[in-house]
Amino acid sequence: MTFKSDIFEIVKTIPEGRTLTYGEVARLAGHPRAARAVGAVLKTNFNLEIPCHRVIKADGTLGGYNRGIEQKKEKLRLEGALD
DNA sequence: CATTTGACGCCAA
DNA sequence: TTTGGCGCCAAAT
Numbered sequence: 797m798t799f800k801s802d803i804f805e806i807v808k809t810i811p812e813g814r815t816l817t818y819g820e821v822a823r824l825a826g827h828p829r830a831a832r833a834v835g836a837v838l839k840t841n842f843n844l845e846i847p848c849h850r851v852i853k854a855d856g857t858l859g860g861y862n863r864g865i866e867q868k869k870e871k872l873r874l875e876g877a878l879d
Numbered sequence: 880c881a882t883t884t885g886a887c888g889c890c891a892a
Numbered sequence: 893t894t895t896g897g898c899g900c901c902a903a904a905t
Contacts, residue, residue, distance in 0.1 A: 817887085819887070829888090831887040831888060832885070832886090833885095833887085834886080835885070835886035835887060836884085836885065836886080838886060848886085851886075852886090853886085853887065854887075854888055854889085858886085860885090860886030861886065862886075865886090
């Protein structure tokens with residue numbers, strides 16, 4: 797499988813109300829040092845079936861989102877992943 | 880095939 | 893608490 801597909805598989809398993817960091821996703825995919833590459837992949841994929849808004853930075857900030865950082869923030873708030 | 884780019888992560892000032 | 897710098901890796905060009 798490709799790095800991309802591995803990442804998507806992992807992200808698809810993130811339950812509502814839960815968040816993982818880019819680094820965590822990379823580690824779960826078997827690429828412990830590829831945190832940055834994870835963002836590169838999520839960025840090029842617009843598949844809404846993939847809850848990529850649940851992937852945030854290790855320092856607690858949200859990072860980015862291909863549909864706007866505000867949308868990401870709002871989604872997480874609705875799911876209770878914030879506060 | 881060689882470079883550049885960037886939704887990262889960590890540490891020193 | 894902010895900045896700045898560096899290592900890392902896959903995608904895009």
